[in-house]
Amino acid sequence: MNKNIDELIKSALEEHEMPYDNNAWNSLNKKLNHPIAPIKPFKFWFLGSSIIAVITISSFLYFSNKQLEKSDKPGEQKTDVIEKSNSQSTTTKKTKSEKTKGIQDEKIRPNEELEAKEEVKKEIKTNLILPKVNEVLAKEITKDLKLDEEITNPKKGNSVITKKVTEPNVPSFSNKCLGDNLKVINKNDEGMTLIFPSGKKVSVAESATENIKLSEEGKYELLVNSKQKETYNSFFSVYENPRATLLVDDELNYETGLPIIKGEVQTFEESIKWKVDKIVSAHSSKAKTAAFYFFEKGQFDLEVIVTNEKGCSSSEINRIFIEKDYNLLAVNAFDPLSDDSRKNTFMPYALTKRNSAFSLIIIDTDNGGIIFESSDASNPWDGIDKRNGQLVNKNKAFIWKVTLASPEKNEKTVYKGTIIRI
Amino acid sequence: MENKEHLKLIVEGCVRGERKSQEALFKQLYGKMLVVCYRYINDKDAAQDVLQDGFIKVFDKLGVFDFSGSFEGWVRRIIVNTAIDSIRKSKKNPFLSDQDTDFKQEAVDEMVEKEVLELKTLKAEVALEAISKLSPAYRTVFNLFVLEDFSHREIAEMLGINEGTSKSNLAKAKMNLQRILTEKFKYIES
Numbered sequence: 001m002n003k004n005i006d007e008l009i010k011s012a013l014e015e016h017e018m019p020y021d022n023n024a025w026n027s028l029n030k031k032l033n034h035p036i037a038p039i040k041p042f043k044f045w046f047l048g049s050s051i052i053a054v055i056t057i058s059s060f061l062y063f064s065n066k067q068l069e070k071s072d073k074p075g076e077q078k079t080d081v082i083e084k085s086n087s088q089s090t091t092t093k094k095t096k097s098e099k100t101k102g103i104q105d106e107k108i109r110p111n112e113e114l115e116a117k118e119e120v121k122k123e124i125k126t127n128l129i130l131p132k133v134n135e136v137l138a139k140e141i142t143k144d145l146k147l148d149e150e151i152t153n154p155k156k157g158n159s160v161i162t163k164k165v166t167e168p169n170v171p172s173f174s175n176k177c178l179g180d181n182l183k184v185i186n187k188n189d190e191g192m193t194l195i196f197p198s199g200k201k202v203s204v205a206e207s208a209t210e211n212i213k214l215s216e217e218g219k220y221e222l223l224v225n226s227k228q229k230e231t232y233n234s235f236f237s238v239y240e241n242p243r244a245t246l247l248v249d250d251e252l253n254y255e256t257g258l259p260i261i262k263g264e265v266q267t268f269e270e271s272i273k274w275k276v277d278k279i280v281s282a283h284s285s286k287a288k289t290a291a292f293y294f295f296e297k298g299q300f301d302l303e304v305i306v307t308n309e310k311g312c313s314s315s316e317i318n319r320i321f322i323e324k325d326y327n328l329l330a331v332n333a334f335d336p337l338s339d340d341s342r343k344n345t346f347m348p349y350a351l352t353k354r355n356s357a358f359s360l361i362i363i364d365t366d367n368g369g370i371i372f373e374s375s376d377a378s379n380p381w382d383g384i385d386k387r388n389g390q391l392v393n394k395n396k397a398f399i400w401k402v403t404l405a406s407p408e409k410n411e412k413t414v415y416k417g418t419i420i421r422i
Numbered sequence: 423m424e425n426k427e428h429l430k431l432i433v434e435g436c437v438r439g440e441r442k443s444q445e446a447l448f449k450q451l452y453g454k455m456l457v458v459c460y461r462y463i464n465d466k467d468a469a470q471d472v473l474q475d476g477f478i479k480v481f482d483k484l485g486v487f488d489f490s491g492s493f494e495g496w497v498r499r500i501i502v503n504t505a506i507d508s509i510r511k512s513k514k515n516p517f518l519s520d521q522d523t524d525f526k527q528e529a530v531d532e533m534v535e536k537e538v539l540e541l542k543t544l545k546a547e548v549a550l551e552a553i554s555k556l557s558p559a560y561r562t563v564f565n566l567f568v569l570e571d572f573s574h575r576e577i578a579e580m581l582g583i584n585e586g587t588s589k590s591n592l593a594k595a596k597m598n599l600q601r602i603l604t605e606k607f608k609y610i611e612s
Contacts, residue, residue: 005596005599005600005603006568006596008543008544008549009544009549009552009553009568009569009599010568010569011543011544012543012544012545012546012548012549013457013461013546013549013550013569014569016454016457016546016550017453017454017456017457018452018453018456018457018460019453020449020452020453021452021470024448024452024470024473024474025445025448025449027470027474028448028474028477028478029441029445031474031475031478032441032444032478032481169486171486171488172488172490173488174488174489174490185485185486
């Protein structure tokens with residue numbers, strides 16, 4: 001079956017790409033570094049000179065005409081006077097004297113008048129041609145200007161073409177959210193008006209840029225104050241931001257042996273993003289609840305950003321104060337002789353809850369010797385120095401050191417502290 | 423989605439006038455846009471020039487692009503406008519004739535109606551070569567109507583011709599293409 005010639009060529013070229021020429025960017029870069037003025041200056045020069053020439057010639061003609069008028073009038077009057085002097089002898093004195101003067105002038109420069117008339121004819125001819133040339137020039141320059149300013153506003157993807165180069169540029173905006181700032185760049189020679197849903201109007205002067213706060217929800221119209229019959233406008237909508245309430249734990253939760261603070265956002269929206277500077281999320285941060293590890297003391301802002309289907313977002317922030325660094329929840333004293341099983345051994349509490357491999361050593365501060373080692377949370381230190389099998393002395397401080405095999409992200413590997421037998 | 427985000431980053435860089443972003447955008451669209459230029463301008467160097475001028479306009483106007491439509495389509499339109507502008511300006515003496523005569527119907531035409539092209543597919547290079555053999559008037563209307571999907575009314579407005587001329591030029595462009603391709607393949611077969 002034969003393909004239509006259009007389809008044949010269209011399918012051949014639609015996805016076709018030409019290979020990249022390595023020098024292409026360098027050439028463009030050169031042009032970008034040395035931009036050529038969009039309007040050819042010689043045209044302005046030419047136009048300017050032409051205008052000056054026209055004015056000069058016109059002025060010359062005007063004055064020449066005046067002069068001619070002056071020199072012409074006596075001529076006419078001469079005939080008149082002659083005729084009148086022949087036919088009528090009752091002319092007033094004043095007229096007579098003027099006419100006599102005219103005759104005298106005419107008598108003095110008869111050839112000059114003819115020359116002047118010839119010159120006028122020539123000049124009039126030139127004058128008739130020049131405006132046409134200038135009109136063409138002006139047209140050409142206007143065309144260039146307009147083409148350079150040709151607006152290519154993507155209202156409907158590629159389906160719409162700028163109808164005429166003279167059309168005003170109406171910026172089209174995607175939908176916005178309440179409270180957004182709208183930057184309107186008016187490239188037209190006419191002013192623009194942004195009409196709010198309530199009817200409130202904000203003007204953007206020609207060739208000006210305005211930042212306008214979108215304080216109302218609803219449909220906005222951006223209108224070019226064009227004197228042309230057609231209306232040049234664009235519309236966009238402003239949507240309200242989603243509602244969200246953030247609830248955050250008052251204090252750290254150590255249920256898993258880790259320092260966790262949980263947050264919960266109450267919202268109908270599905271798109272949720274949690275943020276805390278440098279703090280690692282313990283659970284999926286896209287859910288309505290999120291948990292974060294706080295290993296160090298300090299002040300942190302827990303932020304949740306909720307986005308609705310229109311793309312509008314709301315943010316809620318809750319400030320969290322962490323009073324002390326996390327140190328595996330280790331106690332600093334124990335009594336091996338106590339009957340209370342919670343107090344008669346030493347093992348950092350977090351290690352009994354965390355499902356994480358570790359190694360614990362107890363060091364004698366006097367000589368740096370290791371008096372106990374364990375990598376099992378169910379094997380705590382019972383106060384016995386492994387070097388001699390005896391209970392360590394009372395009220396003496398020892399150093400404990402825990403090395404985690406697989407710390408959480410952003411968690412340190414080694415924890416240290418002191419422990420005293422009481 | 424990620425591509426759009428990536429594109430947005432590049433475009434934002436271009437708006438800030440960053441050369442690296444401009445280079446990335448240029449290289450990304452170069453191959454496709456050069457084909458567009460070459461469809462209108464029957465000379466490789468001139469097509470490259472038009473492409474560069476087009477991209478300068480793209481960089482200049484990027485600030486107004488709001489991502490509501492197809493970015494590639496938007497760039498393509500600027501390139502097409504630049505190409506048409508370049509055809510207009512290429513006249514030796516712009517004062518001698520109306521600026522639009524380039525796009526007006528040509529007097530001499532060889533109509534080939536009966537020969538039917540027996541082809542199912544066509545190589546891009548062959549298609550480009552065939553288009554390049556058309557006169558600017560036919561080539562421009564064919565490109566705008568068939569490959570850019572403009573209507574005759576829109577083409578008429580763009581080129582300053584009437585709709586009838588646009589339709590007629592399109593019909594003749596198609597006939598000439600048919601003839602050019604038929605001749606080409608006859609030659610290859612013999």
